[in-house]
Amino acid sequence: MLPKHILTTQNPGATLVQFISEKRYSQILIITDPNTSEHCYPHIKDQLPAHQNLEVKAGEEHKNLETCIAIWQKLTDMQADRHALVLVLGGGVLGDMAGFCAATYKRGIDFILAPTTLLAQVDASIGGKLGVDFNHFKNHIGVFQEPALTILCSTFLKTLPANELRSGFAEVIKHALISDASLWQEISNKTLVDQDWDKLLRHSAEFKYSIIAQDPKEKGIRKILNAGHTIGHALESFLLMQQRKVMHGEAVAAGIIAEAFLAHERGLLSAEALNSIKSYLTDVFGNIHFSSDEIEFIAAYALQDKKNKDNRILCVLLNGIGAAQWDCEISVEDVKRALAFYLS
Helix, strand or coil, X not given: CXXXXXXXXXXHHHHHHHHHHCCCCCXXXXXXCHHHHXXXXXXXXXXXXXXXXXXXXXXXXXXXXXXXXXXXXXHHHCCCCCCCEEEEEXXXXXXXXXXXXXXXXXXXXXXXXXXXXXHHHHHHCCCCEEEEEECCEEEEEEEXXXXXXXXXXXXXXXXXXXHHHHHHHHHHHHHHHHHXXXXXXXXXXCCHHHCCHHHHHHHHHHHHHHHHHHCCCCCCHHHHHHCCHHHHHHHXXXXXXXXXXXXXXXXXXXXXXXXXXXXXXXXXXXXXXXXXXXXXXXXXXXXXXXXXXXXXXXXXXXXXXXXXXXXXXXXXXXXXXXXXXXXXXXXXXXXXXXXXXXXC
C-alpha cells in the first residue's frame, strides 16, 4: 500500500487541482527544466490556478548551490511567504534540488513532486531525500523532508527518450534483486521495451516506501536501497570529474554487477545468479568505458561514500537473489577487483 501523500494517476492536472483546492497557498511556483517545460508542463498548465514559473538548466552538472541560489532568489523576488507552494515538474535531479530549496526556504515550505522520469518515479521521489552535489560529490549537502504530495504518472514516461527510460530501469532491477526473485525472473525474460511499466512502477514505489516506513532516517534496513550505489557512485563521480557523460542508472547498473561479484566472492551469491545478472544488465545497458589503468582512481572515490563510517567502506551485498545485507565492509582492493570483473 502507498501512503496517502503518494498517488498514482493518469490525469496529473486534475489530481494537482484537487489537492491544491483543499489548501490555501498564498503563491505557487512551478519549477521546470527545458525538457519538462516543453513536454510535461503542457499536460497540466491549463488546469492549475494562478502560478509563476521558473525554468532551470537540466542535468546533474547543474545540481549545485549556484542553481539553488537562483531558486531561492526567485522565491524571494516573489515575496513568497511560508504559506507558498513549490511544484517540481522534473526528474530526480530537479526533484532533489528544488525540494531541498523548498525545505530550506524560510525553514521550510510545502512542495509537491511530480516526477517525470522513470528513475524519479521509482526512486528519487520516494523517501524524502533531498540535496545537491558539492565539489563533484553526489548529494553531499541535503536534508530529509517528505513532500506534501507526490504524484506518479506513467503518462510522463511516454515523453522520455530511450536512454532516460533505460536509466530508470536500473533502479527497477535493483528493487527486484533485493526483494523479489520471481519478479527478477519476469523482468530478465523481457526486453526493455516489453516491460509492464505500470506494474513495475507500483511495485518499486510500494517496496521502497515499505522499507522507508520501517527506517525513515536510514539507520538500518533502508540501507539496502543503496545496492549497487557504493561502486556505482564512485564510478559516476570519477567520470563526472573527468567531464565524461554517464547517466545515473548506467552507473548503478555497473555497480550492481560489481557488487554482485563481491557477493559471489563471499559465498552469498551463486555463480549462476552472478552470470545472469551480468549478462542481462550488459545486454540492456552495454558497458561504461573506462580503462584498467583508471580503476585505482575510481576505487579511491569509494572512500568518500556518504554511507561510510570510521573510514570503512560500507556497501550492500546480495544474499541470493531477492534479499540483501547492508553495512558489509569492503576495501579499496575489493572495489578494484570488482571493477576489473565488470570490465572482463
